[in-house]
Amino acid sequence: MKILVSAKRVSDPNAKLAIAKDGKWIEGDVEYILNPFCENAIECALQIAEANEGTETVAIGIGDDETARFIRQGALARGIDRGILVSAEEASIDSDLIARIYQGVVHREKPDIVLLGKQAIDGDSNQVGQLLAEYLGWPQATFASKVEVSGNKAIVTREVDGGLETLEVSLPCVITADLRLNEPRFASLAGIMKAKKKPFDELEIDDLDLEDTDTKVQIVGLSTPSGRKAGVIVKDVTELVQKLRSEARAI
Amino acid sequence: MPLSQDEIAFLANVRRWVERDVAPNVTAWDEAGAFPRALYMKAADVGVLAVGFPESVGGVGGSARLRVALQREICRPGSGGLLAGLFSHGIAAPPIVALGSQEQQSRLLPGILSGDKIAALAVTEPSGGSDVANLRTTAVRDGNIFRVNGQKAFITSGMRADVLTVAVRTGGPGASGVSILIVEGNPKGLTRAPMQKMGWWCSDTAILTFEDVEVPAENLIGELGFGFLGLMQNFNGERLGLAAAAWAFSEECLAEAVDWAQARETFGKTLISRQVVRHQLVEMKMRIEAVRALLYEVAERMDMGEEPVADVCMLKNLATETLEFVAGKCVQILGGSGYIRGGKTERIFRESKVLSIGGGASEILTDLAARQLGW
Numbered sequence: 126m127k128i129l130v131s132a133k134r135v136s137d138p139n140a141k142l143a144i145a146k147d148g149k150w151i152e153g154d155v156e157y158i159l160n161p162f163c164e165n166a167i168e169c170a171l172q173i174a175e176a177n178e179g180t181e182t183v184a185i186g187i188g189d190d191e192t193a194r195f196i197r198q199g200a201l202a203r204g205i206d207r208g209i210l211v212s213a214e215e216a217s218i219d220s221d222l223i224a225r226i227y228q229g230v231v232h233r234e235k236p237d238i239v240l241l242g243k244q245a246i247d248g249d250s251n252q253v254g255q256l257l258a259e260y261l262g263w264p265q266a267t268f269a270s271k272v273e274v275s276g277n278k279a280i281v282t283r284e285v286d287g288g289l290e291t292l293e294v295s296l297p298c299v300i301t302a303d304l305r306l307n308e309p310r311f312a313s314l315a316g317i318m319k320a321k322k323k324p325f326d327e328l329e330i331d332d333l334d335l336e337d338t339d340t341k342v343q344i345v346g347l348s349t350p351s352g353r354k355a356g357v358i359v360k361d362v363t364e365l366v367q368k369l370r371s372e373a374r375a376i
Numbered sequence: 377m378p379l380s381q382d383e384i385a386f387l388a389n390v391r392r393w394v395e396r397d398v399a400p401n402v403t404a405w406d407e408a409g410a411f412p413r414a415l416y417m418k419a420a421d422v423g424v425l426a427v428g429f430p431e432s433v434g435g436v437g438g439s440a441r442l443r444v445a446l447q448r449e450i451c452r453p454g455s456g457g458l459l460a461g462l463f464s465h466g467i468a469a470p471p472i473v474a475l476g477s478q479e480q481q482s483r484l485l486p487g488i489l490s491g492d493k494i495a496a497l498a499v500t501e502p503s504g505g506s507d508v509a510n511l512r513t514t515a516v517r518d519g520n521i522f523r524v525n526g527q528k529a530f531i532t533s534g535m536r537a538d539v540l541t542v543a544v545r546t547g548g549p550g551a552s553g554v555s556i557l558i559v560e561g562n563p564k565g566l567t568r569a570p571m572q573k574m575g576w577w578c579s580d581t582a583i584l585t586f587e588d589v590e591v592p593a594e595n596l597i598g599e600l601g602f603g604f605l606g607l608m609q610n611f612n613g614e615r616l617g618l619a620a621a622a623w624a625f626s627e628e629c630l631a632e633a634v635d636w637a638q639a640r641e642t643f644g645k646t647l648i649s650r651q652v653v654r655h656q657l658v659e660m661k662m663r664i665e666a667v668r669a670l671l672y673e674v675a676e677r678m679d680m681g682e683e684p685v686a687d688v689c690m691l692k693n694l695a696t697e698t699l700e701f702v703a704g705k706c707v708q709i710l711g712g713s714g715y716i717r718g719g720k721t722e723r724i725f726r727e728s729k730v731l732s733i734g735g736g737a738s739e740i741l742t743d744l745a746a747r748q749l750g751w
């Protein structure tokens with residue numbers, strides 16, 4: 126079996142971001158982390174590989190040298206077998222092009238499962254897995270909180286509003302990982318050092334023979350949230366209840 | 377030698393692991409008197425148990441600087457007990473690395489470094505710890521075994537250890553009569569009793585009594601009478617580690633005190649706005665920075681292959697004295713809150729003294745430094 130898994134870097138949610146002068150991207154000394162949902166996807170791939178001997182796992186990232194570092198340290202160092210970087214400028218690609226890039230890589234690699242994070246915590250688009258499944262014509266199971274692979278099918282439990290849904294999808298398929306899928310392991314120093322020696326391919330978008338490389342979404346502008354209004358101090362519970370009822374209309 | 381990119385990435389992982397799996401639990405573990413045994417295996421998975429051990433025995437190597445930086449991460453929750461217990465192999469295993477045969481190393485070390493086996497070092501005795509060369513526990517050769525009799529005290533992880541590195545007297549008086557034996561499992565004649573302590577509650581500490589305990593002769597580590605040498609190999613590394621811990625805990629206390637001083641108002645103004653408080657905070661910061669600077673200098677010299685014994689002694693004393701000073705002052709700044717269980721500063725205060733006693737008591741190290749300096 127072969128599993129393709131995503132390794133996207135995202136800006137650290139704890140970092141203070143500044144908006145670039147053109148108002149369309151972020152700038153400055155941005156700290157990055159591996160997208161937490163990708164960490165769940167990677168852990169899931171490793172667990173499937175550990176349970177199914179002979180499974181090959183491949184991590185893919187789209188971006189520059191920094192992204193390559195996250196593929197190595199976030200995926201290969203944890204135990205993923207090899208890495209692929211598709212060079213692109215992150216500011217100039219959208220979910221659709223990312224899905225098509227994945228499609229191109231899938232045509233080259235022919236995996237049985239593509240495991241992605243359900244979304245990236247910077248853009249929060251939540252589209253790539255779904256678009257990819259559509260372009261490939263493969264079944265999809267998104268927001269997975271449990272994945273079991275047996276034979277040529279996967280049983281996936283999804284977290285949906287008000288409960289759980291269990292799907293059986295035939296392979297090949299696309300699965301996207303939710304946070305409760307697992308508890309990602311950490312890469313050890315030995316793992317980090319080994320990762321440098323693992324096979325690593327760098328591709329250009331042009332290498333993938335995509336029919337369509339247009340972006341369909343453009344960022345028109347970014348703005349910071351407006352500052353929070355100052356709170357009010359109430360005298361007693363009666364006043365609190367009254368304000369909640371008449372002003373906040375919360376009760 | 378600055379830390380490599382790989383090492384920095386590893387330390388970031390350690391920090392996340394400590395934040396996620398360790399820090400939220402240390403107070404509960406302290407109150408329960410133990411951390412779960414499974415934590416050893418988790419720590420091994422994260423890769424922290426293997427740091428400082430050579431690759432030939434399943435470790436990942438690692439400079440003194442890396443060990444200091446790792447210590448800093450492990451100490452963030454402010455629990456000395458966690459550090460002592462989780463890393464008791466850090467003093468129990470090096471003699472096996474230094475003096476053990478190939479066979480002994482491959483039999484004993486993998487289980488320890490994978491976290492499956494807990495290791496403890498048993499040197500100190502009820503009759504004394506500073507004067508190691510005069511230890512009294514005896515091991516007498518009888519065919520294929522050594523018969524061990526005596527008592528060990530204050531042994532960290534002694535209650536749970538699967539592998540005990542025990543210093544015994546196999547020969548005449550003095551250092552040249554000391555050897556090291558490995559006692560595995562729970563042999564007949566070995567009894568363990570817990571000791572209740574001022575701090576380090578989540579780390580067990582034991583009195584071990586050996587009554588005619590039979591230890592296979594193949595568990596002699598190194599040559600007969602060369603045990604003292606094996607123990608000495610530990611000293612610089614152990615003392616550097618203790619100094620790093622004292623530094624890290626000082627920083628943790630100070631951070632808590634600064635936060636508190638910024639938030640706490642008395643007589644209509646924040647504590648930190650008072651000159652007397654600000655100056656105390658700076659006094660502490662100044663001493664902590666001096667410790668940090670010496671710590672990294674000594675670590676760097678060790679990485680260049682030096683064995684700066686006197687400097688390590690002075691460093692450990694400076695670091696632990698600083699911790700005692702800082703922890704006391706920080707409890708004072710926190711006021712009554714600093715005396716209530718559950719916060720870092722309260723715990724660190726209770727755990728400051730042990731660092732001035734274990735791994736060579738301050739007076740002993742001062743005297744050793746004097747002799748090393750030729751005075």
Ligand SMILES: Cc1cc2nc3c(=O)[nH]c(=O)nc-3n(C[C@H](O)[C@H](O)[C@H](O)COP(=O)(O)OP(=O)(O)OC[C@H]3O[C@@H](n4cnc5c(N)ncnc54)[C@H](O)[C@@H]3O)c2cc1C
Nearest residue numbers: 497498499500504505506530531532733734735737739740
């Ligand atoms: C929590 C804890 C965990 C420990 N873990 C371990 C462990 O895992 N393994 C282990 O083997 N040991 C362990 N120890 C023991 C520790 O190493 C000893 O306590 C330490 O070496 C001091 O020995 P002692 O307690 O016998 O004190 P003593 O040697 O009796 O000394 C008492 C005091 O007298 C001072 N003193 C002694 N001789 C002189 C002198 N000639 N001149 C001036 N002053 C002197 C000492 O500095 C000290 O202040 C642990 C101790 C504690 C408290």
